[in-house]
Amino acid sequence: xNAAAIPxxxxxxxxxxxxxxxxxxxxxxxxxxxxxxxxxLMQSKSFLSEYFLGSRSLGVWAFALTFAATSASGGSFxxxxxxxxxxGWVLGLWIGSYVVVPICAMGLLGKRINQVARISGAITVPxxxxxxxxxxxxxxxxxxxxxxxxxxxxxxxxxAGSLILKTLLQGVTVFQDxxxxxxxxxxxxxxxxAIDPQYLLCLLVFGVAVVVYTTYGGFHxxxxxxxxxxxxxxxxxxxxxxxxxxxVGGLGNATRDMAKxxxxxxxxxxxxxxxPLAEDGLIPSGTWLKFDGEGADRPRLFRVSKSVVxxxxxxVTDALPVVEITTPDEIxxxxxxESAVEFDRELTLLPPFDPEDHQGTVSLTVSSPRDADLxxxxxxxxxxxxxxxxxxxxxxxxxxxxxxxxxxAAEKIAVTRPGSxxxxxxxxxxxxxxxxxxxxxxxxxxxxxxxxxFGKKKPGVYVTGPGxxxxxxxxFLPLSLAVSxxxxxxxxxxxxxxxxxxLMAFNSSQTLRRSIFTVALYYSAIYFPLVIIFCxxxxxxxxxxxxxxxxxxxxxxxxxxxxxxxWLAGLLVAAPFAAVMxxxxxxxxxxxxxxxxxxxxxxxxxxxxxxxxxxxxxLFTMIVGTAAMFGALNPPQFLQDIIVYTGSGLAxxxxxxxxxxxxxxxxxxxxxxxxxxxxxxxxxSMYVGGxxxxxxxxxxxRLLNFDPIIVGLFVSFATTYLVTRFTxxxxxxxxxxxxxxxxxxLKD
Amino acid sequence: MxxxxxASETRRHEPVEFDPVYLNARREAIVVFCLWLTALIWAVPxxxxxxxxxxxxxxxxxxxxxxxxxWGILVPWIVADVFTIWFCFCYMKEDDLxxxxxxxxxxxxxxxxxxxxxxxGQ
Numbered sequence: 001x002n003a004a005a006i007p008x009x010x011x012x013x014x015x016x017x018x019x020x021x022x023x024x025x026x027x028x029x030x031x032x033x034x035x036x037x038x039x040x041l042m043q044s045k046s047f048l049s050e051y052f053l054g055s056r057s058l059g060v061w062a063f064a065l066t067f068a069a070t071s072a073s074g075g076s077f078x079x080x081x082x083x084x085x086x087x088g089w090v091l092g093l094w095i096g097s098y099v100v101v102p103i104c105a106m107g108l109l110g111k112r113i114n115q116v117a118r119i120s121g122a123i124t125v126p127x128x129x130x131x132x133x134x135x136x137x138x139x140x141x142x143x144x145x146x147x148x149x150x151x152x153x154x155x156x157x158x159x160a161g162s163l164i165l166k167t168l169l170q171g172v173t174v175f176q177d178x179x180x181x182x183x184x185x186x187x188x189x190x191x192x193x194a195i196d197p198q199y200l201l202c203l204l205v206f207g208v209a210v211v212v213y214t215t216y217g218g219f220h221x222x223x224x225x226x227x228x229x230x231x232x233x234x235x236x237x238x239x240x241x242x243x244x245x246x247x248v249g250g251l252g253n254a255t256r257d258m259a260k261x262x263x264x265x266x267x268x269x270x271x272x273x274x275x276p277l278a279e280d281g282l283i284p285s286g287t288w289l290k291f292d293g294e295g296a297d298r299p300r301l302f303r304v305s306k307s308v309v310x311x312x313x314x315x316v317t318d319a320l321p322v323v324e325i326t327t328p329d330e331i332x333x334x335x336x337x338e339s340a341v342e343f344d345r346e347l348t349l350l351p352p353f354d355p356e357d358h359q360g361t362v363s364l365t366v367s368s369p370r371d372a373d374l375x376x377x378x379x380x381x382x383x384x385x386x387x388x389x390x391x392x393x394x395x396x397x398x399x400x401x402x403x404x405x406x407x408x409a410a411e412k413i414a415v416t417r418p419g420s421x422x423x424x425x426x427x428x429x430x431x432x433x434x435x436x437x438x439x440x441x442x443x444x445x446x447x448x449x450x451x452x453x454f455g456k457k458k459p460g461v462y463v464t465g466p467g468x469x470x471x472x473x474x475x476f477l478p479l480s481l482a483v484s485x486x487x488x489x490x491x492x493x494x495x496x497x498x499x500x501x502x503l504m505a506f507n508s509s510q511t512l513r514r515s516i517f518t519v520a521l522y523y524s525a526i527y528f529p530l531v532i533i534f535c536x537x538x539x540x541x542x543x544x545x546x547x548x549x550x551x552x553x554x555x556x557x558x559x560x561x562x563x564x565x566x567w568l569a570g571l572l573v574a575a576p577f578a579a580v581m582x583x584x585x586x587x588x589x590x591x592x593x594x595x596x597x598x599x600x601x602x603x604x605x606x607x608x609x610x611x612x613x614x615x616x617x618x619l620f621t622m623i624v625g626t627a628a629m630f631g632a633l634n635p636p637q638f639l640q641d642i643i644v645y646t647g648s649g650l651a652x653x654x655x656x657x658x659x660x661x662x663x664x665x666x667x668x669x670x671x672x673x674x675x676x677x678x679x680x681x682x683x684x685s686m687y688v689g690g691x692x693x694x695x696x697x698x699x700x701x702r703l704l705n706f707d708p709i710i711v712g713l714f715v716s717f718a719t720t721y722l723v724t725r726f727t728x729x730x731x732x733x734x735x736x737x738x739x740x741x742x743x744x745x746l747k748d
Numbered sequence: 749m750x751x752x753x754x755a756s757e758t759r760r761h762e763p764v765e766f767d768p769v770y771l772n773a774r775r776e777a778i779v780v781f782c783l784w785l786t787a788l789i790w791a792v793p794x795x796x797x798x799x800x801x802x803x804x805x806x807x808x809x810x811x812x813x814x815x816x817x818x819w820g821i822l823v824p825w826i827v828a829d830v831f832t833i834w835f836c837f838c839y840m841k842e843d844d845l846x847x848x849x850x851x852x853x854x855x856x857x858x859x860x861x862x863x864x865x866x867x868x869g870q
Contacts, residue, residue: 097787120852483788490784528821
């Protein structure tokens with residue numbers, strides 16, 4: 001079966017995939033069933049300890065899988081496969097520290113934090129900090145940092161979950177009809193107007209599902225749904241692995257083919273048709289186009305990467321996003337023989353961009369509104385100066401632009417900037433011959449080379465480091481970043497409060513020992529196999545580089561359709577959805593526990609009745625979840641960047657104070673509080689430095705090329721140690737209580 | 749802890765016996781950290797020296813995986829799993845983590861509140 005023949009946009013849409021949709025729905029219903037069962041568990045136990053910590057009773061499977069599933073997050077099944085597809089085998093090194101992540105994340109702090117939490121009766125991470133140092137102020141700082149980081153992260157995760165669901169349901173009739181109905185219902189509400197109704201529907205379904213089961217079932221619901229989600233993830237990967245290897249004809253074949261590959265070019269093209277359409281028609285994503293250049297050895301091959309409407313009564317459509325295959329062997333394979341793709345015969349590809357060209361979008365503006373529409377035809381030349389370097393460039397519009405009367409700007413349009421010396425000289429000559437319209441300026445440009453900056457025309461780039469990169473000239477994983485990621489996964493994983501709270505919940509050290517072993521096997525079964533599967537995907541599903549976020553569901557459908565088991569796709573695509581759900585639910589509970597336990601009960605009303613606390617827990621979990629849903633209505637643009645910023649920021653704040661607090665009797669509140677704030681400040685300053693150095697908060701300044709996490713951790717550890725050394729020792733009773741034999745029995 | 753306990757202050761200078769759970773946990777944490785360091789020192793330099801330069805003549809695969817990644821990550825992964833099994837079942841001590849004093853911290857604060865103390869405010 002040919003990969004190009006599958007309508008990837010419609011994962012559950014075609015007839016054989018009804019079973020997939022049903023599998024997916026059954027899975028979602030099971031999540032609610034578990035929440036209901038968990039709620040029953042709460043009837044006879046201490047409410048807060050049960051609701052936020054599962055009464056410290058987790059056994060091996062529950063503890064191991066909740067730990068693994070929460071750490072895995074949605075990124076493992078969307079962002080990670082996308083990165084493997086885009087950059088190749090080097091992702092094996094990128095994820096390399098997962099070799100030791102289970103033993104680090106659980107073994108470094110696990111036994112000790114569990115013991116300390118038992119001694120003090122702590123239920124949350126700020127509780128542990130507050131009790132260990134006997135400092136309300138320190139506890140409050142910890143609460144503030146958790147709420148700050150996790151709120152951003154929660155909104156980003158809500159968006160991720162909704163986008164995954166939207167991808168899965170594309171093309172399903174019931175879904176499309178419901179989105180239209182929702183759009184009609186919300187037509188009178190102004191702030192919902194600009195939101196894609198399909199996204200809105202997915203956000204509501206995803207958000208309500210997660211908020212309801214988390215609120216109702218508490219920690220046990222989160223843990224047991226995590227267990228189910230963890231099983232789904234590993235089963236999904238283990239089914240896909242042999243299917244992918246067989247389909248590609250053996251892993252050795254796949255690697256040898258990848259060794260010949262050169263990175264694609266990404267840009268826009270124009271297509272024409274002889275006879276105009278009577279009604280609007282769609283050029284779907286996945287359409288293949290061919291351009292036979294004069295005197296060329298082989299044709300140029302393009303895959304449409306985003307569906308575009310071909311308007312009625314027109315003969316040309318511009319700015320069609322495409323990915324160009326550049327590997328000669330791959331072009332031969334896709335144009336002739338068994339694996340040949342089917343080309344669209346009704347569309348004629350107009351001469352595409354030059355391989356050296358840059359493409360992107362710009363805004364064309366005028367200083368004051370005009371009385372009539374200003375039409376700027378396709379092919380108009382402009383000269384502009386880049387903001388940062390001040391270099392002058394010449395660009396050519398790749399589509400028609402209109403600045404409407406009474407307005408000062410046109411919608412963003414696609415442009416081409418010649419990249420070769422010959423092209424630049426020709427462009428300057430053309431600009432002189434055909435000057436751009438007076439009074440029109442070019443603004444807010446975002447123009448990138450069509451070819452990859454690192455790896456273009458270089459075979460072998462997908463099977464060696466640092467891996468190809470579209471914009472960075474040092475490749476995907478230069479040495480400094482490889483070291484950074486060893487810190488990032490293993491060390492910062494140990495510093496996540498969401499992991500720490502799980503470490504407080506297991507029932508015995510025997511459970512911890514068995515769980516470290518279980519998680520080690522679990523990660524071994526997931527992460528390296530994922531690298532293998534999505535390296536195979538490069539061969540099986542070519543040209544998805546511009547939409548690689550969808551490679552996981554695309555691969556799931558491709559592999560299961562091939563063996564005639566469409567329903568299996570439902571289970572496989574449930575894996576990324578499961579991963580996001582398991583992350584969101586635990587973060588939701590972290591924030592509400594911070595508000596109810598750490599702020600209300602411990603600072604405002606320690607004598608609150610259990611009934612009050614119970615009501616507030618339900619209420620705050622629901623309020624926080626609903627607020628995050630509203631936040632995700634207008635979600636932040638930099639999804640993955642926010643997740644990275646918050647994850648590394650939390651580690652920079654919490655790891656050093658926790659390590660010193662648990663293992664160094666001399667550590668005191670001054671040192672650990674200073675370390676927490678210094679870690680926060682150092683990490684944040686790298687991101688703020690990014691605004692100055694790179695023009696964006698989410699493109700942080702990298703001191704000596706290292707990731708901000710390294711700077712944050714270093715500053716935090718150093719500050720904690722130095723400040724502790726120069727300040728008085730901690731109260732003797734605290735040392736006795738937490739470090740001396742029998743100290744845990746001491747009463748204050 | 750509203751005031752310094754004179755009895756405990758006198759004991760400050762006496763030889764103390766540390767909690768065995770703390771000592772075991774600290775020793776285990778040091779071993780874990782050394783394992784992480786070993787993994788870092790092996791994997792990153794090995795992969796960098798052997799896998800960051802493509803030569804079509806010398807490029808090879810082992811079990812379908814590029815050889816540099818096979819020896820740099822996949823084999824260490826298996827070794828780390830074996831180490832983890834040893835660590836979990838032979839090295840890590842079975843410790844009694846104690847009973848959870850549910851609500852102890854809260855009770856303490858309520859007492860301090862009624863005594864008119866400063867609470868947990870340092």
